[in-house]
Amino acid sequence: MNYWLVKSEPDVYSYERLESEGTTRWDGVRNYMARNNLRAMKTGDLCLYYHSNIGLAVVGIARVSREHYPDPTAESGDWSAVDLVPLKKFSRHVTLAEIKAHPAMQQLLLVRNPRISVMPVTPDEFSTLLAMGETTL
DNA sequence: GCCAACGTTGGC
DNA sequence: GCCAACGTTGGC
Numbered sequence: 423m424n425y426w427l428v429k430s431e432p433d434v435y436s437y438e439r440l441e442s443e444g445t446t447r448w449d450g451v452r453n454y455m456a457r458n459n460l461r462a463m464k465t466g467d468l469c470l471y472y473h474s475n476i477g478l479a480v481v482g483i484a485r486v487s488r489e490h491y492p493d494p495t496a497e498s499g500d501w502s503a504v505d506l507v508p509l510k511k512f513s514r515h516v517t518l519a520e521i522k523a524h525p526a527m528q529q530l531l532l533v534r535n536p537r538i539s540v541m542p543v544t545p546d547e548f549s550t551l552l553a554m555g556e557t558t559l
Numbered sequence: 560g561c562c563a564a565c566g567t568t569g570g571c
Numbered sequence: 572g573c574c575a576a577c578g579t580t581g582g583c
Contacts, residue, residue: 453579454579535577537569
């Protein structure tokens, strides 16, 4: 089991919309590092769901329901998509400001490289973030 | 293969 | 809305 964090602007595709639709194709990634992370995802892996631009917080957890396949929205190039389903909404949003202030979160790529949209998260970081969100699986 | 210029992302 | 940081592109 691996852990990840994915970013989405909530006015483009929010966690609430994922919940109401039940599943989504995570496509449109056009960054090689993020793509390689998508390709490393296995079915059942868990993804923290972060709202960028508006909200600036981790709001829930999604689960990988289909491993990577060619991104149908890519007109050229070698890009991949995965499918995600909602797993659990955080009882409490964990804001970027809190994450930045937390000593155990200083290595998180969200803090160190804010521009990558799909990133790995260690099991320790994952469980700490879950606790910060007052959420259990 | 280097590097400058440009475009995009995303926090503030 | 601005701007910093980063990734990508393209000329040399």
